[in-house]
Amino acid sequence: MPAPGVCMNIINARHMKDGYGTISNPEKFLNQDFKQMKEYCLIRRVRYIDDMFPPDRRSIGQGILSPSDLAQVQWLRPSKIVSNPAFVVDGVSRFDFGQGLVGNCWFIASIGALTFQNHILKQVVPLEQSFDKDYCGMFHFRFWRFGRWVDVVIDDKLPTINGRLIFVRSKDPTEFWPALLEKAYAKVCGSYSDMNAGTPSEALVDFTGGVHICVQLSNPPKNLWELMCRAGQSKSLMGCGTPQGExxxxxxxxxxxxxxxxxxxxxxxxxxxxxxxxxxxxxxxxxxxxxxxxxxxxxxxxxxxxxxxxxxxxxxxxxxxxxxxxxxxxxxxxxxxxxxxLCPDFLDGSSTCHWKTSFYEGRWVAGTTAGGCLNNPDSFWTNPQYGIKIEKLSNECAETQSDKNILVSLMQKPDKRNRRLVQNLHIGFSVFEYKGLRGKFPADFFRRNSPVAQTNTFVNAREVMELMTLKPGEYLIVPCTFNPNETASFILTIISKAETHVHENSGGPNHDHMETEQAISEQIGADEDSKRTLFRQFSDKYEEVDAEQLQRLLNDKILTGDLKSGGFSIDACRSMVALMDTSITGRLNGEEFVRLWKKIETYKDIFYRCDSSKTGTLSLNELRSAVIASGKSTSDDMLNLMAVRYGASSGHITLESFISLILRFDCMSQIFRQLSDGKAMRLQESEWMYVAMYT
Structure with missing residues (x-):
């Protein structure tokens, strides 16, 4: 059984820190290990057939071939097409190949650019591959995909009609690297039809994982010629497009x-x-x-x-x-x-001052961190926020300083495997200057301050970017969708000539945990004697209550009239017992019960104070305020997780769900503080299972 997504997110983040997903250690696309699979095929003396991208009509996709043509397609290995197939014949050149039936001129044009830069070509196309030594019908290619390099394995069965390739084909019929490269990219996109229509920038970025700028030629910069000359000298890839007709x-x-x-x-x-x-x-x-x-x-x-x-x-x-x-x-x-x-030095032609890159992955989640653009003043502040401090330029950089000193790129990540099914949102970002503020900036900040820079328009493209000038100081970058409550993942890349320090701005005031505990102990409610009297009425002869008794106490006595959806479930009560039970008996004694009751009273008070809409539930935006009011500081990622885990399908959180959420958040924080050094925690497997299975 695969690990839960939250576990995989942690694993992926750790892998990224360890260099996994880099060009020297690419991620295995669809968990296919080229070396292991090839060794298996060679030992067994079999030709590889890729079951993850099978040689059938599913891999071709819909809409690019007529039904009659589709029925004629045969998937053939190169040795069945020509008698002497070769991976590369006399080097690589843009004149080696031409576009086939699929409308992927954007991809083919990018391959043409790739042939000019041999060092980049070798990253994407491992040129040591051949049809001779250790051949088993298997090839692999590397692409940069949304923050990670991936190694893509394919078999060499290619779609043909009457023995001729129907997609990209080389002018020398014995050369097959372009057709195999196209097949690998089709696998990444989902199918050949998923490559139909696009822009060169998409493939150029996927070939380099580097810096991308887009110049609108209807209003070009004054230094366009100098920029293009420097780009040519710095071994850049360049593509362009003509306007669409009627x-x-x-x-x-x-x-x-x-x-x-x-x-x-x-x-x-x-x-x-x-x-x-x-x-x-x-x-x-x-x-x-x-x-x-x-x-x-x-x-x-x-x-x-x-x-x-x-x-x-x-x-x-x-x-x-x-x-x-x-x-x-x-x-x-x-x-x-x-x-x-690969490097943005072409932006100013300086070889003495190197640009520096910061990279951050984030997510907009409807109701919590998807506040929309500045047209939505009440919710804009809920978007992810990134603080950036720009230092003064060094003497070397100052001597070569151009007008533009920072490039910000915002790329949205797809939530679907098939490229043609991806619906890009209209995205953009705004940059604000600030001094001395900490934590998540509230709505009032954005009402009082105007952006010092921003994207000119919101575009439903994979990536938007702006090359801008920012003087040394502290800034806040807010990536957003045009409309609020749109869910998507994104990558924010900040490239600067000066030294920069980037951090996520999230959470609220960092209240000390002991202060919160004191507030709970002083919470006004029923006096302790009354609580203990009620407890004894429901407890057993040992003056303890189990989950079933706790359920009746909460639903029928303590919170009667406040619960909107049937009250606490038995599972929720078992969880509360486990979190508050210090003796691991599966029951709460009088002290533990009174302490739980006081916490519940506090959380109930916070719930109603933050329910500004007076609906008896918390919207996901109100949840943020409630978490902050409880004295907890949390990241946007954690808030998104809470909304997904505890929110109803309507996007609202009931009182019982909020109490369960905050109680778990509080108790798990205590467990971490007790078992860690304050920064990290090491547990043996038995210890981890001991904590995880009971709490």
Whole structure:
């Protein structure tokens, strides 16, 4: 049986700290271990067939092939397609391959960019693989997926019709690395059809795990040319796209460009034409054919205005999908430019001052930490909050300082395996400056203060980012969805030239535990004699009560009239007995019962004070206030967990659920303090099971 999700979250967080999920130690996608599985196949002398991405119509998916074509598909190994298959033939090049039937030009364009950077290519495509030595029909590839590098195992059965590959194919029919790479990415996405439609930025980030910026070419920065030149020199990957036409069809325009299509930026060069410098951009169509026919195209007479050396170096008059155009035409006919690089030094061209990266995973949960945008002043403050302190730039960095010194990226993580089923929310973030505040910032702070920076618009994209200028000081970054009460996970990445210190802002005032205990002991309620008298009426001859007796006491006497959903269950009462029972008898004596009663009175008082809507239940937003009022400091992650574990399907928490929640929270905190050094706890298996099975 797999471990519960809360356990796996802790394990994954520990693995990340230990370097698991890095490029040198990638996570095993779907728990498939390439080395172990390959060794098994070689020992048994069998060809591998992947049951996690089987060679059938499920892996192709729906909508990209007609039923008649789908019925003709045969999954063949390369040795059944050609007599002498090879993984790589004479190195890798963007001219090796062309797009197939699936509409994944965004992915193919990104592969074209990948072929320019051999050090990145080797990370994604282990080039030592072959069809010769130790071949067993198994290959593997690596991708960065939402904060972790994953190693993806596939078999080499490829979909064909009449013996021809139907998706990406190499121009040399014996070369198969592009088709196998595409299959591995299709497995990650869910199916081949799940790769239909996308943007180059998605694959560029998945190939590098690096820094990504998007430039809107309708309003480009003044230093666009310098930025592109630096990106080229710093071994970045660059992709771009043309605007969508009236339909989703890839219509070829009279100028030779394709509407709604992804291209690869393969070079930039300044040349002298008639004594005037001209900035030229080279682009590649992933179809492997079809080119721009305007100024500086292959047939343009303008090539006769440059030096013979430049003409011989740059001009290639053949229909291979690659062409040149001016930077002005590039901005005119393309909508956006994506630049992705392992290191963001290209942003200012400095090699002496290295940018520093902070990375944080978080989650919006409807009702607790999904407050929506600033249009929702009463709930915006409930969003996750991240404090960041930016130090002064070092002397080296100060000398090379550009206008922009910090890049913030917000990426939402999918909650579904199949890419086509993912519904991206409209996301964005705001940045506020502050001094001296601690804990979760309340609604009043955001009513009094305006953002010093923020995303220009909320976009339903996988990632939004802003390159901005922030002077040294303390700031609060609040990632959010446009609408409140939308649940999703996210990754917040902060990249800065200056030294930065990032921490999650959550919880409320850090009350001392002893102060809370004193407040409970002084709580106004029925006097102790009355409590003991009632206790004796329900206790046995040993003056103890078990869970069944406690249930009758709470439901029929102590909280009668306050309980909305049938009262405490027998399981809830067993849990309360276990948490308050100091003698491990399964019963509460008089002292233990009175102490429990006082706690219940305190929690009941907090419940009604925080029930501002007067519904007799706590909304998930009111739960936050109630937890803080009980003297507990908790993270947003823990609050989300409480809401999921104790909330009703309506999203509200009853009095009995709140009492059970806070009592467990309080007692488990005490257990940790007693068994730990204040920071960490070590238990033997028998000790852990002893605590876990009774409490």
């Amino acid at each position: 339909t989703s069809a890839n219509t070829v325009l009279p100028n030779g460009l394709v509407q709604g299509h992804a291209y690869t930026v393969t070079g930039v060069k300044q040349m002298m034409s008639r004594g005037t410098p001209v900035n030229l951009v080279r682009l590649w169509n992933p179809w492997g054919r079809g080119e721009w026919n305007g100024d500086w195209s292959d047939k343009s007479q303008l090539w006769h205005t440059v030096s013979p050396q430049d003409r011989d170096m740059c001009l290639s008059d053949r229909d291979d999908g690659e062409f040149w155009m001016t930077l002005e035409d590039f901005c005119r006919f393309y909508s956006d430019l994506d630049i992705c690089c």
